[in-house]
Amino acid sequence: MQHDATMDFPLGQSANKGVPIRPLAERMRPLSLNEVIGQDHLLGDGCLLPKLIRENRVGNLIFAGPPGTGKTSLATVIAMEGGCKLLKVNAVTSNVAELRETLKLAKYHGAEKCYLFVDEIHRFNKAQQDLLLPDIESGEVRLIGATTHNPRYYVIDPLLSRSHLFSLKSVDEKMIEQALHFCLTDRERGLGDRQCSAEEGTLASLALFAEGDMRRAYNLLETIVEGLPEGATIGEEQISLFAGERGVRYDRDEDEHYDTASALIKSMRGNDPDAAVYWLAKMLAGGEDPRFIARRLVIFASEDVGLADSRALLMADAAFRACETIGLPECELNLAHVTLFLATCPKSNSATLAIGEAKRALREQPVQSVPSSVRDRHGRNREDREEGEEGYLYSHEFPENISGQEYLEKPLALYRPKKSGAESAIAERIEKWKALRRSAQKSSPL
Secondary structure (H helix, E strand, O other), X not given: OOOOOOEEOOOOOOOOOOOOOOOHHHHOOOOOHHHOOOOHHHHOOOOOHHHHHHOOOOOOEEEEOOOOOOHHHHHHHHHHHOOOEEEEEEOOOOOHXXXXXXXXXXXXXXXXXXXXXXXXXXXXXHHHHHHHHHHHHHOOOOEEEEEOOOHHHHOOHHHHHOOEEEEOOOOOHHHHHHHHHXXXXXXXXXXXXXXXXXOOOHHHHHHHXXXXXXXXXXXXXXXXXXXXXXXXXXXXXXXXHHHOOOOOOOOOOOHHHHHHHHHHHHHHHOOOXXXXXXXXXXXXXXXXXXXXXXXXHXXXXXXXXXXXXXXXXXXXXXXXXXXXXXXXXXXXXXXXXXXXXXXXXXXXXXXXXXXXXXXXXXXXXXXXXXXXXXXXXXXHHHHHOOOXXXXXXXXXXXXXXXXXXXXXXXXXXXXXXXXXXXXXXXXXXXXXXXXXXXXXXXXXXX
């Protein structure tokens, strides 16, 4: 079975003693709430959760957050603080048969003295998640689930409704730096026996490379220290080895993918070229398909720039074709060019609003027939034309193409030009045309 069946955590006793070889990140797991790094929004002064944890009065919990933010550590601490057992199940390697056995064991120990911890709970399919429901609803099992994904998309609603959802945040760089300093001097669980020190600023650089992932920070430090002689000093030379390997946390087709794409669009919409090109660079560094980015630029060109600068659509379309014909890495230049262009363009969403108003009119009002004067005059329409029917007035025969003729049975005001960029001139033309149309209609016998 892929779980630790009986992990006891009596208060005040280290779970790490007597285990000489374990990864540093595992050895440095907190042994009490006071040792938990970060998550002040959940565990800080004035928060209710620490009091409930210490009194063993928490119910079913689901922790969601990026890797290395302490989801497993917090589950372990909750069990330790309450003097409870922690039965661990990893949803990646478990199956229905193993889950049934673990649930039996959890019920045997009782919910008051035991927690069932399901790591990567989003990996359980619906049938496996459904299997948890009866025992959780009856109160025979207390669940702690952990996931790096958005639980609202990957955890079934009945399970969410029976649990308290808490979001964990990436660990602050300063907190990571402090933890690494402590780790270098801690002889019991850390690297104190190696007697290594660090030059000023080196651990801050290491914390930066960790990108909010405490586990990754410990792994980096352990790798460096184990590669140095005892008593050595960690300098920028050792840190620089990781600079070229720094990864960007970016999960394609997951939350990070959509969040970053949203940041790119909103930065361009807000006229911030610096932020826009930063998010573009992150998406490219994370391995995003450049064609996906280009498609978003094409949409943005009409949705947010529109008639304020109609060149935007041409530029965005050119970037898309460049991504298809040139590809990476050269098309990064085309994407940067157009991203900066769009971010610095005047903005108008009048096209977006106009099509929305037109759709709403179709939904909420009777559908208008095409006026007889502007119907097609070929084929059957020509044969069915009645004698004396109003004829079409050829616009080119009138000043500024304004004949005074209406093109809807019931006129509607759907397009409202904005006074932004080139669209301000369009707004002036439309007002002039409206005046000419009114004048032509007054003088026309039709």
